[in-house]
Amino acid sequence: MNKPLVGAFLAALLLGAGAAPVVAAEPAQQAQEAASKTGPEAKAVTFAGTVALSNCSGSVVRSPDSAPTDPALVLSNGHCLESGFPGPGEVVVDQPSSRTFTLLNSSGDGVGTLKASKIAYGTMTDTDLSLYETTSTYQQIEDSYGIRALELETAHPTAGTAITVASGYWKRTYSCDIDGFVHQLKEGRWTWKDSVRYTPECQTIGGTSGSPVIDDATGKVVAVNNTGNESGQECTDNNPCEVDENGEVTVREGINYAQQTYNMVPCIGAGSKIDLNREGCGLPKP
DSSP, X not given: OOOOHHHHHHHHHHHOGGGSOSOOXXXXXXXXXXXXXXXXXXXXXXXXXXXXXXXXXXXXXXXXXXXXXXXXXXXXXXXXXXXXXXXXXXXXXXEEOOOEEEEEOTTSOEEEEEEEEEEEEEEOSBSOEEEXXXXXXXXXXXXXXXXXXXXXXXXXXXXXXXXXXXXXXXXXXXEEEEEEEEEEEEETTEEEEEXXXXXXXXXXXXXXXXXXXXXXXXXXXXXXXXXXXSSSOSSBTTBOEEEOTTOOEEOOTTOEEEEEOGGGGGGBOGGGOBOTTSTTOOSOOO
């Protein structure tokens, strides 16, 4: 997994400041680069609506049917939960949480703090995502900070789509394309289905976990960044392997992955409530 940053900071302390990755790059410049790399009809991808967690990245997201008065949802990874990694088959729903998130503007500046009321949903089974319900509504966030939530795409993405991974933790973006999709992505004890595989340009690192994967053409969230094969090992922690429909295993060292989010949109009901029994909801149940 693109590890939560406790491990990364310990490594930096042990190895010295010079060993830390060069990641705190100029957010304003990167926002401009993200805006200029796509065609004239593309929407500029910035940091607006992204958040920084204590150990990961995330974003404020909404479904197309979300109302301004609904509690805002924050999307991240299941492996970023403060309670630790959910085990295989484990699904967390409606658990109290007082976690805080630093909300970023388009330039990557922190403009405010959002607070969770609960973990609405979290799992590392079939996918790797968490959804926090916050104490603020979408309208309150827009009124206070001038920032709108990122909209979730409702359709399966397509290979070749130009995307940007926007890390609120590092205030850094990664630009590449969707290379394809993985039938099963296995990492240690966990298995994820229909994962997004990036082209090599997206070299995501620890702390980018939970970053929204944004379609450059629409500005909508199509996936959540979660892992990559770091050292070429097969199916071990931090070294996921691909398994196709015939059981053939492929290892792609240095390639990174994300989990699609379109299948969770039908699970979001009125008032931002997560209802796993709603028609079309593709998230695992407890």
